[in-house]
Amino acid sequence: MQVKIVAERCQGHGMCNMVCPSVFKYDDDGFGYVVPGLEQVPANLADDVSLAEIQCPERAIVIES
Amino acid sequence: MARRRRLNEALSAAREYDPYTSEWLEQEFETYALLREELPIARVESRGRTERGDTGGSWLLTRYDDSCAMLSDTDTFSSQASSYPERPWIPQAIDPPAHTAYRRILNKWFTPDAMTAMEPHLEQFAGELLDKMLEKDEFDFVADFADPFPTVIFCELFGFPLEDYPQLMDWKNTLMHSSDGHGRGRALALAKAEELGIELDDDGEIPQDRLVEIWSNTGAALYEYFGKLLETRRQAPQQDMISWLIDAEYEGERPLTEEELLDTLFLMFMAGLDTVASALGLIVKTFAEQPDKRREFVALMDDSRRLMLAIEELVRYNAIVLLPRRVTRPVEFDGVRFHVEDQVSCPTMAANRDPEQFENPDEIIFDRVPNRHMGFGHGPHRCLGLHLARRELRIALVQLHRRLPDYELHPDHEPELFGGMKGASSLWLRKA
Numbered sequence: 248m249q250v251k252i253v254a255e256r257c258q259g260h261g262m263c264n265m266v267c268p269s270v271f272k273y274d275d276d277g278f279g280y281v282v283p284g285l286e287q288v289p290a291n292l293a294d295d296v297s298l299a300e301i302q303c304p305e306r307a308i309v310i311e312s
Numbered sequence: 313m314a315r316r317r318r319l320n321e322a323l324s325a326a327r328e329y330d331p332y333t334s335e336w337l338e339q340e341f342e343t344y345a346l347l348r349e350e351l352p353i354a355r356v357e358s359r360g361r362t363e364r365g366d367t368g369g370s371w372l373l374t375r376y377d378d379s380c381a382m383l384s385d386t387d388t389f390s391s392q393a394s395s396y397p398e399r400p401w402i403p404q405a406i407d408p409p410a411h412t413a414y415r416r417i418l419n420k421w422f423t424p425d426a427m428t429a430m431e432p433h434l435e436q437f438a439g440e441l442l443d444k445m446l447e448k449d450e451f452d453f454v455a456d457f458a459d460p461f462p463t464v465i466f467c468e469l470f471g472f473p474l475e476d477y478p479q480l481m482d483w484k485n486t487l488m489h490s491s492d493g494h495g496r497g498r499a500l501a502l503a504k505a506e507e508l509g510i511e512l513d514d515d516g517e518i519p520q521d522r523l524v525e526i527w528s529n530t531g532a533a534l535y536e537y538f539g540k541l542l543e544t545r546r547q548a549p550q551q552d553m554i555s556w557l558i559d560a561e562y563e564g565e566r567p568l569t570e571e572e573l574l575d576t577l578f579l580m581f582m583a584g585l586d587t588v589a590s591a592l593g594l595i596v597k598t599f600a601e602q603p604d605k606r607r608e609f610v611a612l613m614d615d616s617r618r619l620m621l622a623i624e625e626l627v628r629y630n631a632i633v634l635l636p637r638r639v640t641r642p643v644e645f646d647g648v649r650f651h652v653e654d655q656v657s658c659p660t661m662a663a664n665r666d667p668e669q670f671e672n673p674d675e676i677i678f679d680r681v682p683n684r685h686m687g688f689g690h691g692p693h694r695c696l697g698l699h700l701a702r703r704e705l706r707i708a709l710v711q712l713h714r715r716l717p718d719y720e721l722h723p724d725h726e727p728e729l730f731g732g733m734k735g736a737s738s739l740w741l742r743k744a
Contacts, residue, residue, distance in 0.1 A: 258694045261424055261702075265620055277419030302624075304684040305691075 256307035267295035322350035334493030344662040348374040370655030376666035383691035389637035397531020401579035450742035462588035471552025494730035590735025628685035
């Protein structure tokens with residue numbers, strides 16, 4: 248599973264960080280990014296990353312499996 | 313025939329649409345559902361409360377998808393949509409790209425990490441207020457908790473001196489709640505009307521076209537207050553947001569001008585002193601009326617993951633904000649032709665109850681997934697303070713229900729509700 252945040256869509260609602268803080272963090276301007284190295288999602292975090300994708304109000308998270 | 317009748321009812325509802333009263337709240341969700349089915353983009357005749365100009369009508373969006381599309385398209389739908397006491401508020405009434413630059417400054421103050429650092433203080437202050445409130449067997453939850461908890465915290469964060477707190481709340485209530493069913497707001501506006509020599513109409517109300525004088529007068533007092541506060545902080549900086557704004561740089565190039573500082577303070581003041589208080593009052597009212605849901609919440613609240621989802625669902629269910637926009641260019645929107653200067657309003661409470669997006673939208677489902685609700689807005693203008701708001705709601709609701717899992721509406725005191733940017737201005741409860 249590959250995950251990314253489409254920067255143009257992200258508005259910094261923070262849902263992904265609440266659901267899966269180890270993969271999704273914030274930059275200084277308050278927008279989300281995927282922690283480098285975790286774009287290829289570890290199996291034990293796959294469910295949380297999927298939930299983050301579903302919950303994102305701006306649909307800014309894209310998963311490719 | 314039944315179909316035609318329903319369409320006619322929708323047309324009438326659109327014509328009579330006025331969300332700025334407490335009576336409106338009695339049938340708001342039925343009316344939004346009717347409009348969503350029959351006239352999802354409805355031409356409404358507004359009372360011209362916040363709109364530029366006065367008598368012009370506007371459009372009302374009740375579908376979730378339409379609302380998302382509108383709020384994301386800031387080129388077509390400008391946020392500079394109301395009349396303002398002095399100038400448009402920063403950043404709420406500013407469009408990108410300037411909006412992006414202002415938000416970049418403000419976002420840094422409201423990061424999740426910064427808000428998490430406040431949690432011990434939030435816990436402690438919530439506990440203090442609740443312990444005091446619960447010394448009584450019956451109490452006004454809004455007066456004793458929902459109002460002071462988020463607003464005092466906000467004043468501290470911002471750097472508004474706490475001795476000015478009652479005055480600040482009075483200014484806020486005069487500006488935001490002069491005629492929407494808010495008792496204190498109405499009393500303040502009437503007193504101001506007398507002071508300004510404004511005659512009441514035959515119903516004893518302040519005429520709509522004179523309300524603007526009350527707003528201007530109050531807005532001017534507030535601007536003067538902010539000006540003095542800025543001067544004080546320039547002399548003696550503190551660890552607060554005002555001092556930090558004074559030092560902030562626009563695009564890393566220049567400090568904010570005096571006008572920019574004032575317009576930012578004004579918006580922070582309007583947004584920070586009302587929203588969480590309103591949401592808290594409505595959520596606890598919901599829990600008083602739906603004891604089964606309250607018990608479900610109490611049973612899940614020690615599970616941090618379920619609690620996180622539950623707070624989102626409560627915000628979805630109790631959305632309070634109407635989001636106005638102004639059309640900047642002729643555009644066809646799902647077959648409807650919007651003209652330049654048309655007003656478009658997106659009530660988040662309507663979008664959040666769209667069955668196309670939320671199954672059983674009128675039911676609280678604590679573990680609802682997906683829950684891409686609009687309670688904190690959508691697009692570039694999404695609520696700046698949402699990381700603080702979420703923490704305040706979570707801490708307030710958990711602390712309250714740890715101390716008091718069972719309560720009911722007081723039989724002798726009706727809740728006092730207000731429309732518009734809606735909420736509860738009084739909510740008497742008693743221990744069950």
